Amino acid sequence: MKKINSTAIVLNIENIDTDQIIPAKFLKSTNRDGFGKHLFSNWRYDDEGNPKEDFAFNQFESESEILIAGNNFGCGSSREHAAWAIADYGIKVIISSQFADIFKGNALNNGVLPVEVSQDSLRVMMKYFSKHKSVKIQIDLENQVLKAVDQDIVLHINFDIDPLKKQFLMEGISDIEYLIKQEKEISKFESTHKL
Amino acid sequence: MGKTIIDKIWDQHKVKAVTNEVDVLFIDRHYIHEVTSPQAFNGLNQKGIKLRFPSRTTAVVDHNIPTKNQHLPIENEQSRNQVETLIDNCKTHGVELFGIGHEKNGIVHVVGPENGLTQPGMTIVCGDSHTSTHGAFGAIAFGIGTSQVEQVMASQCLLLSRPKTMRVEVNGTLGKGVTAKDVALFIIAELGTEGATGHFVEFSGSVFRNLSMEERMTVCNMSIEMGARGGLVGIDQSTIDYVSSKVGVSNELKEYWKSLNSDVKAVFDKEIILEGSNIQPMVTTGTSPDTGINITEKISASVRNSEKGLNYMGLHESDSIMGTPIDYVFIGSCTNSRIEDLRQVAAIVDGRKKANDVIVWVVPGSNEVRKQACEEGLDRIFENVGFEFREPGCSACLAMNEDKIPSGSVCISTSNRNFEGRQGDGAKTILASPITAAASALTGKVTDPRTYLN
Numbered sequence: 001m002k003k004i005n006s007t008a009i010v011l012n013i014e015n016i017d018t019d020q021i022i023p024a025k026f027l028k029s030t031n032r033d034g035f036g037k038h039l040f041s042n043w044r045y046d047d048e049g050n051p052k053e054d055f056a057f058n059q060f061e062s063e064s065e066i067l068i069a070g071n072n073f074g075c076g077s078s079r080e081h082a083a084w085a086i087a088d089y090g091i092k093v094i095i096s097s098q099f100a101d102i103f104k105g106n107a108l109n110n111g112v113l114p115v116e117v118s119q120d121s122l123r124v125m126m127k128y129f130s131k132h133k134s135v136k137i138q139i140d141l142e143n144q145v146l147k148a149v150d151q152d153i154v155l156h157i158n159f160d161i162d163p164l165k166k167q168f169l170m171e172g173i174s175d176i177e178y179l180i181k182q183e184k185e186i187s188k189f190e191s192t193h194k195l
Numbered sequence: 196m197g198k199t200i201i202d203k204i205w206d207q208h209k210v211k212a213v214t215n216e217v218d219v220l221f222i223d224r225h226y227i228h229e230v231t232s233p234q235a236f237n238g239l240n241q242k243g244i245k246l247r248f249p250s251r252t253t254a255v256v257d258h259n260i261p262t263k264n265q266h267l268p269i270e271n272e273q274s275r276n277q278v279e280t281l282i283d284n285c286k287t288h289g290v291e292l293f294g295i296g297h298e299k300n301g302i303v304h305v306v307g308p309e310n311g312l313t314q315p316g317m318t319i320v321c322g323d324s325h326t327s328t329h330g331a332f333g334a335i336a337f338g339i340g341t342s343q344v345e346q347v348m349a350s351q352c353l354l355l356s357r358p359k360t361m362r363v364e365v366n367g368t369l370g371k372g373v374t375a376k377d378v379a380l381f382i383i384a385e386l387g388t389e390g391a392t393g394h395f396v397e398f399s400g401s402v403f404r405n406l407s408m409e410e411r412m413t414v415c416n417m418s419i420e421m422g423a424r425g426g427l428v429g430i431d432q433s434t435i436d437y438v439s440s441k442v443g444v445s446n447e448l449k450e451y452w453k454s455l456n457s458d459v460k461a462v463f464d465k466e467i468i469l470e471g472s473n474i475q476p477m478v479t480t481g482t483s484p485d486t487g488i489n490i491t492e493k494i495s496a497s498v499r500n501s502e503k504g505l506n507y508m509g510l511h512e513s514d515s516i517m518g519t520p521i522d523y524v525f526i527g528s529c530t531n532s533r534i535e536d537l538r539q540v541a542a543i544v545d546g547r548k549k550a551n552d553v554i555v556w557v558v559p560g561s562n563e564v565r566k567q568a569c570e571e572g573l574d575r576i577f578e579n580v581g582f583e584f585r586e587p588g589c590s591a592c593l594a595m596n597e598d599k600i601p602s603g604s605v606c607i608s609t610s611n612r613n614f615e616g617r618q619g620d621g622a623k624t625i626l627a628s629p630i631t632a633a634a635s636a637l638t639g640k641v642t643d644p645r646t647y648l649n
């Protein structure tokens with residue numbers, strides 16, 4: 001992942017928990033695939049399984065790779081199925097003013113970039129992109145900047161990311177590959193560790 | 196400058212620093228269960244590698260299993276498949292498994308401490324956010340995602356950023372009918388669900404010193420509901436006595452444990468001081484755990500409580516929460532399903548009858564808890580009141596098995612989350628302490644437990 005250029009889906013709800021992102025009834029699988037169709041299932045579909053018109057995912061462009069969501073996104077359960085569902089749906093970047101810790105780690109481990117912006121910037125972006133659904137946002141990971149230019153808006157927002165995570169994302173390295181390579185040091189540590 | 200217990204434990208487990216922010220951290224104890232482990236085992240198998248330190252791993256089945264007739268084959272095919280997959284994986288990788296019906300099986304966060312596997316000073320992880328429960332023992336314990344489960348399986352380590360630290364001090368003494376659960380709901384209402392994000396929390400102050408180990412577990416359990424990475428309580432005589440009652444502990448180890456406590460001059464990144472005597476029995480009013488109010492208060496659409504949440508719950512601003520009719524009572528989950536919880540419930544309901552239209556499930560946290568409850572005759576008390584006393588599991592805490600609250604029904608629950616649909620599609624959850632839930636079961640309405648305390 002280096003650059004993403006996409007329209008955005010706006011979900012103007014705070015404290016979206018992972019039970020909403022993927023309800024527990026879908027956690028019975030033993031593999032990682034196919035969760036995208038259940039993403040936000042209880043909000044997205046009615047009891048008969050038809051799309052609910054008032055839900056954002058049924059109003060915005062379905063090929064959007066960016067999700068803009070309210071403060072404290074991904075709180076609650078540690079289920080990585082939430083990140084799998086988001087990635088499987090095709091979302092590559094989530095923009096919010098704060099992410100829950102476990103979710104943030106899960107997202108990064110699945111190539112989904114959490115971008116934190118200030119509450120004020122988030123408010124402005126939500127308002128604008130709710131109305132201007134075809135305007136694209138550019139996420140430049142290398143330079144850690146979010147940009148958008150349109151008639152009534154110019155956005156240029158720098159965002160933070162842990163340098164190691166950034167390097168891993170840019171180079172496609174996973175934590176597990178790195179850790180397996182530390183085998184010698186880990187064994188040495190374990191041999192003298194007292195607990 | 197003094198060090199916090201969090202920094203001390205962290206430093207003891209640092210294999211190496213990768214960057215200024217990120218360390219390779221060694222994990223002492225890894226708990227796994229049937230729902231978040233299969234994809235991790237798949238990953239190992241695909242890479243052709245074995246679990247690195249099987250003796251540091253313990254498996255249980257809890258999230259998905261039925262709480263009735265556990266001696267019979269699991270009816271639900273997918274649940275059965277997850278349980279069987281875990282059995283196979285544990286066999287292949289040499290992991291100790293407390294399977295369904297096993298005398299040591301139960302909810303992962305009840306079983307670990309109960310068997311002396313959770314010990315002070317450890318780093319403990321599990322693919323479940325309420326792993327913070329184990330922090331009650333003065334351990335760094337936190338929930339992880341399945342990719343991290345696989346990392347721990349493969350290397351017994353994680354790549355983690357150094358924690359920020361926070362101290363939540365609760366002073367004074369608790370009033371009658373005020374329990375650890377109320378303390379937890381009170382702190383969460385103060386901080387909000389994101390108030391401790393990025394931090395490990397140490398709970399301190401006289402209230403915590405006076406809590407039993409089981410009560411400390413209840414509060415640490417809900418650290419995640421304030422956004423914390425984990426929460427812990429310092430190591431004292433209660434901690435040492437509890438662990439020593441489960442496993443042999445050398446004097447040297449006891450001294451080491453005590454040396455881990457926060458130094459007097461320890462500096463935390465954030466500190467909060469609360470007064471315990473202000474806490475009353477708490478109940479939540481919305482669809483987020485930070486919407487708790489004092490049970491005698493009126494409902495409000497405060498900063499914490501959204502209109503969306505109130506609407507979902509069918510509650511109205513300025514109404515009393517007390518007296519709200521309920522349909523179900525769930526006494527269980529890793530927050531409140533230990534023997535002390537069940538004793539407190541039994542003490543309130545003994546010799547009475549539950550309200551007619553209310554269905555009450557009491558689901559013990561483990562087979563050990565169930566056995567103890569039966570020995571003390573609590574099972575008969577529950578049956579006489581009209582409660583169903585089940586077999587252990589997560590049950591209606593997350594409603595992955597058959598134990599679902601029907602859509603539209605209101606459940607007063609001793610679990611930890613009142614998210615929309617958490618206890619079943621369309622279910623409405625009010626979080627409360629075991630005694631508040633018990634008192635409400637008797638009246639069929641949200642009831643102040645103090646009414647039933649002599």
Ligand code: SF4
Nearest residue numbers: 325528529589592593
């Ligand atoms: S009882 Fe609930 S919170 Fe605890 S481990 Fe089970 S599902 Fe998670």
